[in-house]
Amino acid sequence: MIQVGDTRRVAQADGRGFSKLGMEESGSESRPPVASARMENGEYSIYSNINIIQAISQNRAIASPQSHQILFVQVADFEQRGKSKHKKADKETLEVVCRLTPYNGCNPCLILVDENTVECCPPNGVLQRNGQPYANKVYEFGRVFDETDTQKDVFERCSVDLIEHLITGRNALLFTYGVTGSGKTHTMTGSSNRNQCGILPRTLDTIFNSIQDSVVDKCVFYPTGKGNTFNIRAKRDAREEVRRLRVNSEIEADDDRFIETKKVDGYNDDYACALFVSYVEIYNNYCYDLLDNGPMDQSPPSLDVHMDANQMVYVGKLKEVEVSNADEALQLLKQGDNRRKVCDTLLNKESSRSHSVFTIRLVMAPSEEEELYPVQDASRIIVGQLSLVDLAGSERAKRTLNTGDRLNEAAKINQSLMTLRQCFEKLRKNQRRVLQESVPYRDTKLTYLFKNFFEGAGKVRMIICANPRPDDYEENQNVLSFAEESQSVETKKDVGRMETHNQAGIICRPPVPRKFYAGWNHEIDRCRPPFNMTPLEVFPWEDVKRGNDDVCMLREYSRRKGDETGDDNILTLLNGLGEGLRSRLCVSDYEGSIMEELKVKEEELNERRTSDAALIKKLKRENASLRSRLLVYEEDNEDRVEMEREMRRVKEEEKERLRRHRGRVEKTLEIANGVTPSVATLTNKFNEKKEMMEYIESDRQTLRERKDKRDGMMVDRNGYYDPKYHRRSQSASRVLDHQPVYRIPTGNILRPKMPTNSKSTTNPLMIELKSSSAYVLTHQEVDKDGAVSTSLIKGECIPTAGGGTAVCFSDIERLSHQSPTKSTTRL
Numbered sequence: 163m164i165q166v167g168d169t170r171r172v173a174q175a176d177g178r179g180f181s182k183l184g185m186e187e188s189g190s191e192s193r194p195p196v197a198s199a200r201m202e203n204g205e206y207s208i209y210s211n212i213n214i215i216q217a218i219s220q221n222r223a224i225a226s227p228q229s230h231q232i233l234f235v236q237v238a239d240f241e242q243r244g245k246s247k248h249k250k251a252d253k254e255t256l257e258v259v260c261r262l263t264p265y266n267g268c269n270p271c272l273i274l275v276d277e278n279t280v281e282c283c284p285p286n287g288v289l290q291r292n293g294q295p296y297a298n299k300v301y302e303f304g305r306v307f308d309e310t311d312t313q314k315d316v317f318e319r320c321s322v323d324l325i326e327h328l329i330t331g332r333n334a335l336l337f338t339y340g341v342t343g344s345g346k347t348h349t350m351t352g353s354s355n356r357n358q359c360g361i362l363p364r365t366l367d368t369i370f371n372s373i374q375d376s377v378v379d380k381c382v383f384y385p386t387g388k389g390n391t392f393n394i395r396a397k398r399d400a401r402e403e404v405r406r407l408r409v410n411s412e413i414e415a416d417d418d419r420f421i422e423t424k425k426v427d428g429y430n431d432d433y434a435c436a437l438f439v440s441y442v443e444i445y446n447n448y449c450y451d452l453l454d455n456g457p458m459d460q461s462p463p464s465l466d467v468h469m470d471a472n473q474m475v476y477v478g479k480l481k482e483v484e485v486s487n488a489d490e491a492l493q494l495l496k497q498g499d500n501r502r503k504v505c506d507t508l509l510n511k512e513s514s515r516s517h518s519v520f521t522i523r524l525v526m527a528p529s530e531e532e533e534l535y536p537v538q539d540a541s542r543i544i545v546g547q548l549s550l551v552d553l554a555g556s557e558r559a560k561r562t563l564n565t566g567d568r569l570n571e572a573a574k575i576n577q578s579l580m581t582l583r584q585c586f587e588k589l590r591k592n593q594r595r596v597l598q599e600s601v602p603y604r605d606t607k608l609t610y611l612f613k614n615f616f617e618g619a620g621k622v623r624m625i626i627c628a629n630p631r632p633d634d635y636e637e638n639q640n641v642l643s644f645a646e647e648s649q650s651v652e653t654k655k656d657v658g659r660m661e662t663h664n665q666a667g668i669i670c671r672p673p674v675p676r677k678f679y680a681g682w683n684h685e686i687d688r689c690r691p692p693f694n695m696t697p698l699e700v701f702p703w704e705d706v707k708r709g710n711d712d713v714c715m716l717r718e719y720s721r722r723k724g725d726e727t728g729d730d731n732i733l734t735l736l737n738g739l740g741e742g743l744r745s746r747l748c749v750s751d752y753e754g755s756i757m758e759e760l761k762v763k764e765e766e767l768n769e770r771r772t773s774d775a776a777l778i779k780k781l782k783r784e785n786a787s788l789r790s791r792l793l794v795y796e797e798d799n800e801d802r803v804e805m806e807r808e809m810r811r812v813k814e815e816e817k818e819r820l821r822r823h824r825g826r827v828e829k830t831l832e833i834a835n836g837v838t839p840s841v842a843t844l845t846n847k848f849n850e851k852k853e854m855m856e857y858i859e860s861d862r863q864t865l866r867e868r869k870d871k872r873d874g875m876m877v878d879r880n881g882y883y884d885p886k887y888h889r890r891s892q893s894a895s896r897v898l899d900h901q902p903v904y905r906i907p908t909g910n911i912l913r914p915k916m917p918t919n920s921k922s923t924t925n926p927l928m929i930e931l932k933s934s935s936a937y938v939l940t941h942q943e944v945d946k947d948g949a950v951s952t953s954l955i956k957g958e959c960i961p962t963a964g965g966g967t968a969v970c971f972s973d974i975e976r977l978s979h980q981s982p983t984k985s986t987t988r989l
């Protein structure tokens with residue numbers, strides 16, 4: 163039978179230049195496998211496995227025949243390597259995704275074109291070594307993320323399918339690559355909150371969500387310490403080991419951390435499993451165990467990298483810690499991170515100075531039927547491995563201005579990254595050529611550790627992190643070119659070694675959860691028929707319903723029937739029927755238990771619904787009362803607003819009153835403080851006023867007399883005047899001064915003096931005549947010498963019987979100009 167290790171050896175051989183593989187069993191399984199190769203002439207020779215690998219690496223034929231397990235390698239297909247469709251189907255290429263760091267500055271040197279393409283644009287003034295400007299370049303990847311993509315998006319795209327690989331017993335490698343400060347650690351680890359939580363913590367949660375019910379107690383599986391192999395302890399040994407090591411699975415979980423709830427399908431729950439983690443740091447090309455418990459201030463011993471008998475690389479003496487939940491694994495991750503070498507550089511406050519490799523190994527073996535425990539057969543153990551690698555960033559000394567240790571670290575980082583690039587380059591060349599060149603994996607510890615994934619089977623994915631700031635342009639361009647070329651590196655497709663339900667063989671149980679089946683099975687086997695069997699002919703078929711007793715009854719019935727007839731076939735047939743019924747009963751009981759659970763849940767829900775309804779009613783009442791109180795408050799508020807408005811108005815009025823009062827006071831004070839006018843001035847003013855009053859009074863007197871006279875005339879002349887229509891106000895003794903539209907300026911010294919209440923107009927209206935007692939018309943004439951004479955034609959306004967007003971001219975005053983040289987003429 164082909165074992166896992168043998169398959170790897172075959173794959174190794176295949177990777178060195180052979181194509182069609184076959185394996186025969188010819189002896190005990192413990193004997194070393196031996197290979198045979200058919201040469202180009204079609205003959206087969208038999209070689210030991212070691213010899214064949216030597217021969218392959220030296221590209222020559224060898225002869226060292228032996229005879230146990232035989233591996234056929236057809237050399238005739240050698241020339242066809244890389245051309246055959248069948249072979250290509252076995253391969254898959256390295257996948258590259260790119261993530262751009264958020265950048266808010268101007269002139270980003272990387273621009274997202276679409277979700278697969280990024281454009282690299284040279285910043286102004288950056289020239290190539292030959293003085294020519296750089297051209298814009300477009301790069302295509304499996305996916306390009308920018309600042310709008312969250313940590314969750316990156317996790318789902320980059321890690322979920324690798325978890326599927328892991329839980330189905332396959333290998334996968336995920337690593338971040340990029341310039342320093344471009345977000346590699348952020349992408350891989352991040353921090354514990356929801357938005358920042360990176361790939362690694364989310365991956366651990368998702369793995370445990372997916373295998374939760376199949377994880378066995380600690381110390382059941384254990385690493386043998388010989389290469390990459392695991393073994394299984396007997397139950398009692400496992401319990402003793404737990405006691406001896408005082409395994410404590412009670413750990414202090416970080417309550418604030420974000421927990422990923424995603425679950426991946428694909429795990430075969432007929433398998434029992436255990437999860438082991440290890441954490442390695444490669445610093446200055448030395449390997450250190452980050453889970454070492456030694457004192458923090460002392461550097462742990464450096465570890466060697468070896469290759470086991472299956473040609474698989476492993477780190478010697480590395481601690482692999484078994485974890486039962488994600489919290490335990492994360493605590494180890496945190497412990498390791500505290501030991502990891504990180505430094506403050508010009509380009510990153512927390513720059514990783516080493517490459518870190520966090521490896522998760524899921525060890526699985528088919529479980530016993532009754533209990534979740536792996537069957538004691540180490541050959542059926544399957545190991546899936548997922549390595550999550552955070553590479554240190556490449557950096558240019560002229561940008562970081564590092565010196566001393568930092569400069570040395572940077573040189574080692576750059577050197578290991580350069581070796582990685584050279585390995586990729588060689589792998590790509592080998593894919594195209596018949597003549598294979600050796601790949602320099604062994605040049606650095608990092609590439610040596612990666613060897614398994616490129617030479618063996620496993621999915622490899624690289625996340626390129628790049629910061630779009632213009633200063634990173636040249637380094638980014640370098641990284642992106644390398645990444646784009648790497649996409650053609652081929653790795654062997656890992657098809658997995660996990661058996662399906664039927665293949666697992668030992669498990670043939672109804673499709674119910676393992677825990678339920680184990681309990682149910684145990685219970686039913688303990689049942690004994692609680693009755694005496696009735697004669698076969700009166701077997702109570704119609705009473706057979708469902709339940710454990712019926713199964714026993716059927717079994718007993720079939721046994722007796724078999725005994726009676728001596729027909730073993732009937733017994734076998736009926737036993738089969740009994741098993742079928744048993745299986746159906748199990749399903750039915752399982753469904754019954756689910757129904758019971760659902761009923762309980764339904765009752766709980768009903769209770770909750772009733773209490774919720776009461777709560778809703780209460781809340782509605784409270785709501786109504788709150789509404790009415792709100793209305794009252796609103797009304798009160800309106801009144802208050804109105805009152806406030808009124809108060810403001812009163813205040814304004816008071817202010818205005820005060821302002822006027824203050825004005826008066828100020829005026830009074832001004833007068834009080836001012837110079838007192840002399841008695842003579844006051845006397846003059848008084849006389850002036852008195853004269854004016856006398857004049858007005860005499861004027862009024864004349865008018866009154868004239869009016870009386872007129873009234874008399876009007877009374878005499880019947881129908882001429884009717885006082886009923888001619889009521890005039892007491893103040894209507896004014897003079898209407900009718901001026902010409904264009905008055906010739908005369909420059910008069912003497913001016914006609916009009917009473918103060920006269921009204922001047924150029925176009926007298928009826929209403930104005932009616933309200934006036936006297937009328938003065940100003941008329942101007944110019945003689946041939948240019949002298950202006952102004953006539954003031956005076957008249958009285960007399961109301962007519964029809965309601966109009968007549969003007970009765972009574973006097974003319976003339977103001978004339980005369981040249982002194984002209985003889986006097988009488989006017």
Ligand SMILES: Nc1ncnc2c1ncn2[C@@H]1O[C@H](COP(=O)(O)OP(=O)(O)OP(=O)(O)O)[C@@H](O)[C@H]1O
Pocket residue numbers: 262263264309340341342343344345346347348349510512513514515553554555556627
């Ligand atoms: N996508 C992102 N979103 C938010 N912040 C980011 C993102 N990428 C990087 N950062 C921030 O940029 C800074 C540098 O990132 P980080 O330390 O992950 O870089 P690095 O590539 O690991 O650097 P080095 O190679 O020097 O270790 C950190 O403060 C990190 O939080």
